[in-house]
Amino acid sequence: MNRGASWFNVTSVVLGFAFLYLPILILIIFSFNESRLVTVWAGFSTKWYVELFRNEGLMNAAWVTARVAFVSASIATVLGTLAAIALVRFGRFHGRTLFSGMVYAPLVMPEVITGLSLLLLFVAINFDRGFWTVVIAHITFSMCFVAVVVQSRLVTFDASVEEAAMDLGCPPAKTFFIITLPIILPAVISGWMLAFTLSLDDLVIASFTTGPGATTLPMKIYSQVRLGVTPEINAVCTILIALVTIGVVSASLVTKRQEVERKRAEAAAVRADEPELA
Amino acid sequence: MATKGTAAKKAAPRKAAAKAAPQKTAARAKAKPEISAEKSKMVGSVRRSFAPWTDPDAKPFILYENITKRFGDFTAVDDLTLGIYEREFFSLLGGSGCGKTTLLRMLAGFETPTEGRILLDGQDISKIPPYKRPVNMMFQSYALFPHMTVADNIAFGLKQDKMPKGEIADRVDEMLKLVKLEQFKSRKPHMLSGGQRQRVALARSIAKRPKVLLLDEPLGALDKKLREQTQFELIDLQQQLGLTFQIVTHDQEEAMTVSDRIAVMNQGKIIQVSTPAEMYEYPNSRFVADFIGDINLIEGTISSVSGGKVTVETADAGKLVVNQDLKADKGQTAWIAIRPEKVSIGLKKPAARTANVMSGEVWDIGYLGDVSTYHVKMPAGGIVKALQTNATRLVERPITWEDQAWLSFSPDGAVVLLS
Ligand SMILES: Nc1ncnc2c1ncn2[C@@H]1O[C@H](COP(=O)(O)OP(=O)(O)OP(=O)(O)O)[C@@H](O)[C@H]1O
Ligand SMILES: [Mg+2]
Numbered sequence: 049m050n051r052g053a054s055w056f057n058v059t060s061v062v063l064g065f066a067f068l069y070l071p072i073l074i075l076i077i078f079s080f081n082e083s084r085l086v087t088v089w090a091g092f093s094t095k096w097y098v099e100l101f102r103n104e105g106l107m108n109a110a111w112v113t114a115r116v117a118f119v120s121a122s123i124a125t126v127l128g129t130l131a132a133i134a135l136v137r138f139g140r141f142h143g144r145t146l147f148s149g150m151v152y153a154p155l156v157m158p159e160v161i162t163g164l165s166l167l168l169l170f171v172a173i174n175f176d177r178g179f180w181t182v183v184i185a186h187i188t189f190s191m192c193f194v195a196v197v198v199q200s201r202l203v204t205f206d207a208s209v210e211e212a213a214m215d216l217g218c219p220p221a222k223t224f225f226i227i228t229l230p231i232i233l234p235a236v237i238s239g240w241m242l243a244f245t246l247s248l249d250d251l252v253i254a255s256f257t258t259g260p261g262a263t264t265l266p267m268k269i270y271s272q273v274r275l276g277v278t279p280e281i282n283a284v285c286t287i288l289i290a291l292v293t294i295g296v297v298s299a300s301l302v303t304k305r306q307e308v309e310r311k312r313a314e315a316a317a318v319r320a321d322e323p324e325l326a
Numbered sequence: 327m328a329t330k331g332t333a334a335k336k337a338a339p340r341k342a343a344a345k346a347a348p349q350k351t352a353a354r355a356k357a358k359p360e361i362s363a364e365k366s367k368m369v370g371s372v373r374r375s376f377a378p379w380t381d382p383d384a385k386p387f388i389l390y391e392n393i394t395k396r397f398g399d400f401t402a403v404d405d406l407t408l409g410i411y412e413r414e415f416f417s418l419l420g421g422s423g424c425g426k427t428t429l430l431r432m433l434a435g436f437e438t439p440t441e442g443r444i445l446l447d448g449q450d451i452s453k454i455p456p457y458k459r460p461v462n463m464m465f466q467s468y469a470l471f472p473h474m475t476v477a478d479n480i481a482f483g484l485k486q487d488k489m490p491k492g493e494i495a496d497r498v499d500e501m502l503k504l505v506k507l508e509q510f511k512s513r514k515p516h517m518l519s520g521g522q523r524q525r526v527a528l529a530r531s532i533a534k535r536p537k538v539l540l541l542d543e544p545l546g547a548l549d550k551k552l553r554e555q556t557q558f559e560l561i562d563l564q565q566q567l568g569l570t571f572q573i574v575t576h577d578q579e580e581a582m583t584v585s586d587r588i589a590v591m592n593q594g595k596i597i598q599v600s601t602p603a604e605m606y607e608y609p610n611s612r613f614v615a616d617f618i619g620d621i622n623l624i625e626g627t628i629s630s631v632s633g634g635k636v637t638v639e640t641a642d643a644g645k646l647v648v649n650q651d652l653k654a655d656k657g658q659t660a661w662i663a664i665r666p667e668k669v670s671i672g673l674k675k676p677a678a679r680t681a682n683v684m685s686g687e688v689w690d691i692g693y694l695g696d697v698s699t700y701h702v703k704m705p706a707g708g709i710v711k712a713l714q715t716n717a718t719r720l721v722e723r724p725i726t727w728e729d730q731a732w733l734s735f736s737p738d739g740a741v742v743l744l745s
Pocket of ligand 1: 397400402420421422423424425426427428429466
């Protein structure tokens, strides 16, 4: 480690990061390109951003996507959390193995199959395809991700904490809201963010289950790109990247600050204990 | 081995707190010379004239009735019947995994008995959910609410009862003072040491002053001094508020100090229930004898039983006599159980009429400052331990390794055990 970086290490790091970030970097750079041609640099300009906000099709699609992602992530979080609690808390109920298997199946199910089967379902029950069918489809596949995230938090959660609350006179439902939920909240929130992101970038399932007037941003981008990449698309992608980056960075900053605060408090606790021992 | 001495030492302030009659306190201190007294005398001292278990009309406040608890094929509690009286301080002692926690959890409502029922104040509580039972429990794992401060943890139960805010604050302060955590009031549990967390858990469970308080190893993580202090504070609290305590502990000295009665459990069954002194002086089995304090068990066969005297023929020491009313047959295998502090040791052969004389080689000496334990090897190979107080600093001819030593004990000092 402290031997200093060898040329081999430096090269592999550079290559690795280049592989990951060069395409994104190019995309960002060309979103500020003056020229309509995406491959030729003609000077700096933000005109494509202005253009983007005038492009009703793209803006509509963005709005649909945001709504779909918000609604589906919220519902998936509730359902996924409940599923996780059922799996962790209710011990060995009849059919537990089957239930847990079924909750996790969508994790490994090819999206095409999920999309197709949902489409067939909606057709069969004669459900008008549109905003809500996309929402339902996104709930179906993202709730299992939420379940996994929340479950992994719950297994490390000492159930006797809930018992202690009940022992002190708190009914079960109230215990859930004032004890369990606050403790698992970070996992629930990251579950929600995961579901939100999954919904944001889903193309396949949305394409299968959508209907008129409910075109999501990935679908819109995909269909436009088939006609040729425009700097507008680069601009919208850059905005998406910026949003995601801000989200990730702020989340990690918050975690980091909590960690630092905890460490400081623990150190303070140790100091406060010393005179007590004396 | 120093159990007895330590227990007596600890018991003294507690009796002062309990305002017990002073002559009774003295009786405990004199317990040792009483060995040769007749059996009609008291076994140990009595803290207070509280012995509802001797009254056939008294109804237990908590009654476990033929309780069995199975987890799958495993029987954690096995057809157990136990009554605990109002205002009693009752301890459960037993090895790890013998079902102590399970028993408490059934009373608190977190486990349902597979068979049997639990009565609280004469009422079957099986249908009452945990949050409505007048029982509070301190959990072995503390189970503090990690997202709440120490004060909020303690106030939690009071808030559930919709106690007025001012009263809650007063009660919380009182509890914080009790467990000496005033300056940690606004800390979160993860900023506390293990012992501090344990004290928060204790304070939280006591705050509501429930009729019955279940404490699962409440003081295990505390250092010796704080543990002893807290023990006396627990006793005080229990007597002031008239609560019924059922406490689980691994520490038999603690059980002896705090309890009105102790139950020793093994594999889901209760082996013996009695007062601490009775448990120590009259264990009913080798398991209990061995579990509580240090003891010599000398195996033999019964050679005669008559007129309150039992004679046991042993390989180690020949015929030994014990004053005891015992139902046993001649030839039956039995064990003489004698506490080391009741065995006297010397280099001179005791007078001819002395009962229960044994002789052997000093094999090992454990010097503990206040007392020394002599391990004496009998000709047949058994080891008998004798405890002697180091009353003077200098001894003319100390007993030392490989000395031929004489041991003796009074027929009142031992018990004969059949199991
Ligand atoms: N939920 C459970 N499922 C299966 N077995 C259990 C369960 N709870 C307890 N047991 C078993 O029942 C037995 C008694 O457990 P319990 O917790 O009452 O022991 P304990 O006497 O409190 O021990 P310790 O002194 O170590 O706390 C143990 O062997 C334990 O493995
Ligand atoms: Mg236990």
